[in-house]
Amino acid sequence: MSAKNKEPYQQAYYPPVPTGFTKHMRTSLPWQLWRFLVINFKIFRLLGKSHK
Amino acid sequence: MARILILGAGISGHTAARYLGKWLGKKHEIIVVSPNEKWNWIPSNIWVGVGQMTEEEVTFDLAPVYKKINVAFRQARAMSIHPEGGPNSDKPYVTVEYTLPEREGETETIGYDYLINATGPKLNYGATPGLGPDAGYTTSVCTPAHALHANEELQKQIAAMKQGEERTLVIGTGHGMCTCQGAAFEYVYNVDHTLREEGVREKARIRWISNEYELGDFGMGGVHITRGGYVTNGKVFAESLMVERGIEWIVRAAVKRVEAGKIHYEMLDGSEHTLDFDFAMLIPPFAGQPLKAYDRAETDITSEVFAPNGFMKVDGDYTPRPYDEWSKDDWPKTYRTPRYPNVFAIGIAFAPPHLISKPMQSPNGTPINPAPPRTGMPSATIGKAVAENIRDILERGATELTHTASMAEMGAACVASTGSHIFKGTAATMTVYPVVPDYETYPEYGRDMDLTFGEIGLAGHWMKYILHHVFMYQAKLRPGWSILPE
Numbered sequence: 230m231s232a233k234n235k236e237p238y239q240q241a242y243y244p245p246v247p248t249g250f251t252k253h254m255r256t257s258l259p260w261q262l263w264r265f266l267v268i269n270f271k272i273f274r275l276l277g278k279s280h281k
Numbered sequence: 282m283a284r285i286l287i288l289g290a291g292i293s294g295h296t297a298a299r300y301l302g303k304w305l306g307k308k309h310e311i312i313v314v315s316p317n318e319k320w321n322w323i324p325s326n327i328w329v330g331v332g333q334m335t336e337e338e339v340t341f342d343l344a345p346v347y348k349k350i351n352v353a354f355r356q357a358r359a360m361s362i363h364p365e366g367g368p369n370s371d372k373p374y375v376t377v378e379y380t381l382p383e384r385e386g387e388t389e390t391i392g393y394d395y396l397i398n399a400t401g402p403k404l405n406y407g408a409t410p411g412l413g414p415d416a417g418y419t420t421s422v423c424t425p426a427h428a429l430h431a432n433e434e435l436q437k438q439i440a441a442m443k444q445g446e447e448r449t450l451v452i453g454t455g456h457g458m459c460t461c462q463g464a465a466f467e468y469v470y471n472v473d474h475t476l477r478e479e480g481v482r483e484k485a486r487i488r489w490i491s492n493e494y495e496l497g498d499f500g501m502g503g504v505h506i507t508r509g510g511y512v513t514n515g516k517v518f519a520e521s522l523m524v525e526r527g528i529e530w531i532v533r534a535a536v537k538r539v540e541a542g543k544i545h546y547e548m549l550d551g552s553e554h555t556l557d558f559d560f561a562m563l564i565p566p567f568a569g570q571p572l573k574a575y576d577r578a579e580t581d582i583t584s585e586v587f588a589p590n591g592f593m594k595v596d597g598d599y600t601p602r603p604y605d606e607w608s609k610d611d612w613p614k615t616y617r618t619p620r621y622p623n624v625f626a627i628g629i630a631f632a633p634p635h636l637i638s639k640p641m642q643s644p645n646g647t648p649i650n651p652a653p654p655r656t657g658m659p660s661a662t663i664g665k666a667v668a669e670n671i672r673d674i675l676e677r678g679a680t681e682l683t684h685t686a687s688m689a690e691m692g693a694a695c696v697a698s699t700g701s702h703i704f705k706g707t708a709a710t711m712t713v714y715p716v717v718p719d720y721e722t723y724p725e726y727g728r729d730m731d732l733t734f735g736e737i738g739l740a741g742h743w744m745k746y747i748l749h750h751v752f753m754y755q756a757k758l759r760p761g762w763s764i765l766p767e
Contacts, residue, residue: 240529244520245509247737249427251739255707257739267738270443272694272744275732276766279691 283309283675286375286393288359288572290315292323293628295756296664296767302350304672308411311351312391312719314479316358316380318342318755321425323751324657329428329466330562332473335427335736341757349758349766356381357389357572361401362586364621365577366525373623375394391667395671398593398626399664402567405456406525412455412565418539419561420457422468422505431562435472442481446557451544455537455563460500462491465564468518469708472562473526473613474699482527489523489562490546490556492649494641496520496532499695500651501636504713505726506735512726515711516737522709530748531556535649536563551644567629567652586618587628594618594755597634609689609719611635613683615682620765625667628660629749633688648702658693659716661767662686689717692732698745710734 236242247255254260285301287294290313298313305311312698321338323376328334337555344354355378364373373390373723380384404423406413414420420431437449452469454462469489476482489496497503504515523530530588533549546565571593574583597613612632618624620638633653641650655663692714700706712734718727726733755762 236667241524244524245523246524254571256704258704258739261739261743264736264738265743268736268740268744271732271734272712273523273766275694275712276658278732279686279715280665280767 283394284392285309285311285395285671286294286391287311287313287397287399288375288523289401289628289630290317290320291399291401291660292387293630293660293664294397294401295320295343295656296661297397297399297627297668298347298352298666299350299756299758299762300668301671302347302352303666305675306351306434308598309363310353312353312355313343314349314355314357314359314375314377314391315343316356317382318344319546319664320346321489322749322752322756323423324464326422327471329425330420330422330431330468331471332720333471333475336429336696339753341629341753346756346758354708355379355389355391359572360388361573362396362398362624363575363679364396364656365580367575367577371577371761373621389644391697394623396624396629396666397671398572400570400572400626400630401405401590403570403631404565405568406565407419408566408568409456409536410442411541412536412563418501418541419563421565422464422562423565424616432660434560435475438485438743439476439479439481440667441559442476443479445484447484447486447489449486449557451488451490451556451558451561451563453531453563454492454651455536457492457547457647458713459492459564459566459650460654461564461567461656462493462499462651463654463695463697464656465489465491465685466499466695467560468562470522470526470697471699473528486554487526488558489528489529490536491530491532492651493532494549494638494650495525496530498638498651500636500638500654501713501716502718504733504735505730506733507730508735514732515590515735518711523739535643535647539563547645547647547649549643550594551639554659569630569632572625581638586620588632590632592632593630593723595631597627597632599634601634607635609687609715609717609721612687612717613686614687614688615670616663616686617721625671627663629655629668631655631663636750654693654716655688658767659686659688659691665767675767679733689719691715696741696748699744700742703737703746705744707737707739707744708745709737710741710744
C-alpha cells in the first residue's frame with residue numbers, strides 16, 4: 230500500500246504543531262509544577278493590577 | 282439607614298451583594314432581586330455540558346447564603362425602573378414581578394436609595410431563526426439547564442458513533458454579533474476530549490464556526506503573546522490547538538438561520554453557505570434585559586437610560602468615533618449612570634462604548650464582528666469596585682468615587698480545561714492584560730506582554746480545577762471568603 234500524500238495549502242497545513250518534546254513537557258510533573266507556580270504568580274499580579 | 286437594591290445575582294451582582302452585605306449588612310438594608318433561586322458558576326457549565334459535572338456542583342440556593350450577611354432576597358424579575366419616583370412620591374423605585382412559584386406573576390414596587398443594575402444578558406436566541414434549545418435546533422451551555430440538555434444530545438451522538446455511524450458536530454457562535462467565544466472555545470475542546478475518552482473521535486467531524494475575523498480574537502481584537510522565541514499572535518496559538526485536535530474552523534461567519542440539521546451562514550465577503558450538522562452548540566448573541574425606565578411624570582425614558590441594545594449607559598464616552606480614534610478613556614470607570622448618581626450598572630448589564638475588535642460588515646451590510654467580552658473576572662472586579670464606592674459614600678461620607686474598574690485597566694483569564702484526572706487532564710490557559718488595548722502605556726502591542734500569555738499543560742488544568750472550588754467556596758460565603766482573590 231502506497232503512502233498517502235499530505236495535501237498542501239489546506240487549513241491544517243500552516244499552523245505550528247507541537248513536537249514530541251513539547252507534548253512531553255505539557256505533562257511533565259516537575260515542569261508543570263514550576264509552570265503552576267509561575268501561572269499563579271502572574272494571575273495574582275494580573276488580579277492585583279485589576280483592582281484599583 | 283439606606284436601602285441598596287441589586288437587580289440580578291450573577292457573577293457581578295452576587296459579588297456586589299457579598300461585599301455590601303459584609304460591610305453594610307448590619308447598618309443598612311440590602312435587597313437582591315433575581316428571577317433565579319440559585320446562583321450558578323457559569324464557567325463550569327462547560328463541564329456540565331459534557332457530563333463531567335452535575336448541575337448541583339455548579340449551583341446553590343441563594344436565599345440561605347444571603348441570610349448569613351443580612352441581605353434580603355426576592356425571587357423576582359425586574360420590570361421597570363423609576364429613578365425619579367412617581368406622581369405621588371419622589372422616592373425612586375423599581376417594579377418587580379415574582380417568579381417564586383408561590384407568588385408567580387405578583388408585582389411589587391421596591392424603593393431604593395442606591396440601585397445596582399446587574400441584570401446580565403438576555404440570551405437573544407430570537408435574533409437568529411432556529412437558534413437555541415427552546416425553539417430551535419441547537420444546544421447551548423449558557424445556563425445549567427441548557428448545559429444538561431447539551432450533554433443529553435451529545436451522549437445521543439456518542440451512542441450513535443459507538444454503533445459505527447459518523448457524525449458532524451458544530452460548535453461556535455450563532456450570530457454575527459456574538460460575544461463569549463471563550464465559552465465555545467472551551468466547549469469544543471471538552472467535546473473533542475470526551476469523544477476521545479469514549480473511543481469514537483475518528484467517527485466525528487468537529488467544526489468550529491465563529492464571527493471572529495481570525496481564530497483567537499475573542500472579542501478583544503486578538504492578542505499577541507511570546508512563544509518559542511517570537512512574539513506571535515493568539516491566532517497562531519488557537520489554530521495550533523485546532524490542528525492538533527483535528528478540528529476544522531470557519532471564521533468571519535454570521536449564522537443567519539438554522540433548520541433541522543443545517544446551518545445557513547454568511548461570510549464577510551458576502552457569500553452565503555450552508556453547513557450540515559448532527560449536533561450543534563452555538564452561543565447566542567446577548568442583549569440587555571427588557572427593562573423599561575420612566576421619569577417622575579411616567580414618561581418613557583428607556584432610550585435615554587439604555588443603549589439601543591438594551592444595556593445601561595454609564596460613565597463611558599458613547600460618542601460614535603472611527604476605530605482609529607478609539608481610546609482607553611472611552612471605557613467606563615465607576616459604572617455610575619450620568620443622569621442618576623445613585624444608579625450603577627455592572628457586569629454584562631452596562632453598555633460598552635464600542636467594540637474592542639475592529640467593526641466589520643459584509644457587502645450586504647451584515648455586521649460580522651465579536652462584541653466585547655464582560656463575563657467572569659471583569660464582572661467580579663466591576664461588582665467589587667461599585668460595592669466599595671457605595672460603602673465609602675455611606676460609611677465614610679465620600680463625595681467622589683475613588684474605586685475604578687475600567688476594562689482598559691483590568692485583566693482576564695480563559696482556561697479551557699479538559700478531563701477530570703489530575704495527571705491526565707490538560708488545559709489551554711490564556712490571560713490578557715488589559716482587556717481593552719492600551720497603546721498609550723504599551724505602544725507596541727497595546728498589552729502587558731508579561732501578563733498576556735498562553736500556554737498548554739497540566740498546570741492550567743490544576744488551576745481551573747482549583748478556581749472552580751475556590752469560587753464556589755467564596756460565593757457560598759464560607760469562612761474566610763473575603764480574603765480570597767476575586
